[in-house]
Amino acid sequence: MGHRRLHPLVMILLVALATLCGRALPTWTLSLATVAASNALIALGIVILARTGNVSFGQGLFFAAGGYGVALVANAWGITDAVTQMIIGAVCGGLLGLVIGPLIARYSGIFFGMLTLALSMVFYGALVKTTALGGSDGFNVGRPSLFGMVFTDPRAADFMLYAVSVVTTGLAGIAATILFRSELGLASLAVRENNLRVEYLGMSANRIITINFAIAATFAGAAGAFALMAQRHIDPQFAYWTTSGEFVFVAVLAGYQSVAAVFVASLALELVRSFSNLYLPNTWQLVLGVFLLGVILFLPRGIGSLWVRGRHKRIEPAAAAVATQREAAQ
């Protein structure tokens, strides 16, 4: 346990500081930071879910559900407020997560991961074939506003989106740190280590996984809303497997020992991608791959292990738990 924990008020101050920093950032950095914050929000959900021992390879499903939900509501009722759109996206993702979660929580390991991937690809296929939603081309939405203010200046619009995404992701990060320390957070680690014993203690491991799954889906839905607001366009690519893979990429980079690591990893990934794309336009994927390899080789527990030490034992792979479950079954 013995590492320092930031007080939630300090965290709120840090979020406020990061938001105000946006005023000083160049415009291209604002867009990059907005994308990084949005991706960090989904990766944070993956990290929350990973604490139960399950990884979702299909978060694109909820990302797309949030994006499409917001786009349809925005076009149908003319809702352009960024915060409202973010909430709509979160609700769409969360509700879908609550429907799928109980069904998928019965599975674990690679089966869990592949099922999430399969569901996201089924959704992708359905979107491509649905001409009412623009098929593979998707459709456009209007410029977002904030509390009745319309931003015609591109710089002001970028800052508004940056601020809303950073504040949302920051608050989600604070909520995640509280969740990690909570009863559910500890029980989630217990499920990861030995879900059979969790059942013998009178708790439902499936319910614990479902709640974490729904939280991850809610975060992904909100991130889908941000991506929509940033691009003002949506298409089935939101649900494609490579999109989901990118979110897992961030989660792997971050590790799951620290919430802050998710934000650092997401920003680092966007920076590496942007600069390698700029200076090595033909080989930027290679640079990205080498970057990930480097992190896995030198920081196998993710970027977070740089500042969180001494807790590695609590996140040992579940091999021992599998062995003990086998014994229990005898």
Place this chain on the structure above:
Amino acid sequence: MTPVLSVHGLEKRFGAVVAADALSLDISAGQKVSLIGANGAGKTTFVNMVTGYLKPDSGTIALDGVDIVRRSPRNVARLGISRSFQIPQLFIGLTAAENLAVAISGAQSHALSLHAPAEAHGRRDKALELLGRFGLADLADRPISELAGGVRKLIDIAMALVRRPKLLLLDEPTSGVSAEEKFATMDRVIHAVAPDAATIVFIEHDMEIVSRYADRVLAFYQGRILADGSPRDVLKDPEVRRYVTGGAP
């Protein structure tokens, strides 16, 4: 008086292997019952069926008169049967106190909180109190992965006690403990569980432990009960000596 546990006509087969052959028995409140038998005699299968991990092919199991035969381990635990395991089932990456905190969270009547700290003062105090009963309070903040097998066994039992079970099932509580320490360990277990679990069923291979701590012995052989009675009578039974104890005193 209704027995705490009532089992009738319990049958379980794994292919050609008969793990439970028309088992019938009643266990009254306050008894300390020892299950003895060679490996494969059906003791652990019996415990697994009583706790809902295995479903019997036929027969009934009732706890305080309530049928529990088709219930899951989770529901059985909520109704009042807790167990410890031959190989401790702990969360090895968590500390001893955190393991107890998970058990305490699971025993509360309301849903798990998403914001209340897992080791809030009440829960931490309760965890320390339980660990203290086993003489393990000073190990509260050590990860399970750093603790010895005997200590893990005691923590496993402490976790089973959190719900104050009507019936506590202990699977070989002294296995892995040295001959010099087995009585001290068992004394500690019996003393620690006394406030929370009046009725205890324990699987045991050590006949000295059985003689000293059980007030009733059930000898298992090929899925059926070979003998049922006081330790003195059962351990002297010729069939038990022949098939179970191999002549051990």
